[in-house]
Amino acid sequence: MTRKPKATSIDIAHRAGVSQATVSRVLRGSPLVNAQTRKRVEDVARELNYKVDRHASSLRTQRSGTLALLLFEDPTPDDSHINPFFLSMLGSITRACSRQGQDLLVSFQQLSDDWHADYEDSMKADGLILLGYGDYVLYRDKLDDMVERGTHFVRWGAVLPDQPGISIGCDNYQGGRLVAEHLIDGGRRRIAFLGDASSHYPEFLERYRGCNDALAATGGSIDPALQVDAETSEEAGHAAACELLRRGAPFDAVFAASDLIAIGAMRALGEQGLRIPEDVAVVGFDDIPTARFARPSLTTIAQDTTRAGQLLVETLMQLVRDEPATGTILPVSLVVRRSSDPA
Amino acid sequence: MTRKPKATSIDIAHRAGVSQATVSRVLRGSPLVNAQTRKRVEDVARELNYKVDRHASSLRTQRSGTLALLLFEDPTPDDSHINPFFLSMLGSITRACSRQGQDLLVSFQQLSDDWHADYEDSMKADGLILLGYGDYVLYRDKLDDMVERGTHFVRWGAVLPDQPGISIGCDNYQGGRLVAEHLIDGGRRRIAFLGDASSHYPEFLERYRGCNDALAATGGSIDPALQVDAETSEEAGHAAACELLRRGAPFDAVFAASDLIAIGAMRALGEQGLRIPEDVAVVGFDDIPTARFARPSLTTIAQDTTRAGQLLVETLMQLVRDEPATGTILPVSLVVRRSSDPA
């Protein structure tokens, strides 16, 4: 149970009969080392299980080789209920990092934390990936602050003009359009929107706008009485649908700003004896795994999380290397399932 | 966009009119600093946004203040489909780490990787948390190896005698018993088990044994014709249920070794026109979020992931501090839903 003392580059140097500097060169892959010398050092290093000390190396180079993923969440009562969509992003970000030879630090953050200080000032990470539905207005100041301090960061979210820093996101507007066009095809005209549709939640607002614009092409629009705020949770979706029903305005379709909201809404609608999709079509957004298994299975907008994760990491690395980088809007696709079948 | 040069402890020392050593003492919370001096240093540090350089500190103390979470997965075709149960564990581990002031490195691992070398030898992490359903026989060698090298690690999984290192897990055996007793109460006797029930998957084996022992109390047992291997995925569950049906042996209940398997199995049973729970009761294990929303909603065994995450982190920290530590078995509870209702 006692740990063997760790080998250092000096140990390797002694055994290989070279200087410590040469050991370092070999391990960094420097081209100016004789092939034979290189082999000798590599053999000894392997034999002694030698690994470069990350802290010594980072202290010297001023690079940590680590990125930090900051998950920003609406406060949730239960620790373990994370929006599954972010978890899928987490998976692809994790893999993208390992392909890029970067380590990944993961953390849940509050708006009150000082991300720059916590990660870049302390050299824990070379850059930050920001993920989460939060109130954009509240954290926009934070973003400005980070830009001013030169923090390297990329953000998953709405990609709009005049945003601080670099954002990568899906085509929320187009997603909204696709949903509305699909519902219109199915003969629906009175579309309710569950989710905040203000500048506080730009992603949701874009989804709302896309939907509304498609409706406008038919001469309609979203009745304000059919829009109810909801944060992204099953409970909030349930509550929002109840509120919608309470208002009494007629509707034949529900477009929920996220799948979690949609699933909660379906439960509420079912409790009131409404049949889905016969009486009300329901569509979500995100295509979380649960959407397939919901009752009825949920029509939704799928985002390419694999590509998204790659892009976030690659773009952030460009920033870290001081290369030019830009935001990206990723295409979305409509996944039609039972909840919106034209019956 | 240019980053301001980072402040160092020397900068703080100059401004505060003390030595660099004193700055370090203040920031480490050393008790032997005069209160006035302390205040002066703290003020300056705050003003300059000073944060201790993690690498310099770790290099000196030989402690990284970081834990690594290694997720070990069955190889999956799709990057983004991680078992939701692990994601819930990830959430609670992340929070437990931040409560303990530890950073968390997250990574997906292959059996072929050398975890010790990658994390402890390079000083990236002080200890490892191992999570994942893998073939236990294959990675048991690895565990032995880590114990021998003095790696600090805890493992989520079956807690059994003579295992290398420290394991924390839920009471799989009791979970199996609870499932069987519930099914027996509902009048079921021909219980099929979907999942590997060998020493390669000790957690599943325990679940199987618990179920079988409860059945034994009624004079029965699990018919070998009713056990079909399956890894933890919806697809594998579907395939296993198809195989079960193909065999033709009668059964009135399915106990799936995980919820993912159960959900796939329910789909297969439904495709064959079997009604759940009228014709066949189905029970899973894990209580992933999808279980609630499945059609019908899935009876399952819930594990306390919040407590599990805390225990994993706390136990690992004991190991890191060379304090005595032991494994733990966490209680489980049965969550009865529609899929097993005695109709």
Next chain:
DNA sequence: CTGAAAGCGCTTACAG
């Protein structure tokens, strides 16, 4: 192609 040497920014015995 290789070595000797400086220095990254801390922490902590040691001396006072």
Next chain:
DNA sequence: CTGAAAGCGCTTACAG
């Protein structure tokens, strides 16, 4: 209670 100094283990100009 405070400071001067050594040293953690690397990387990389500099000199040869």
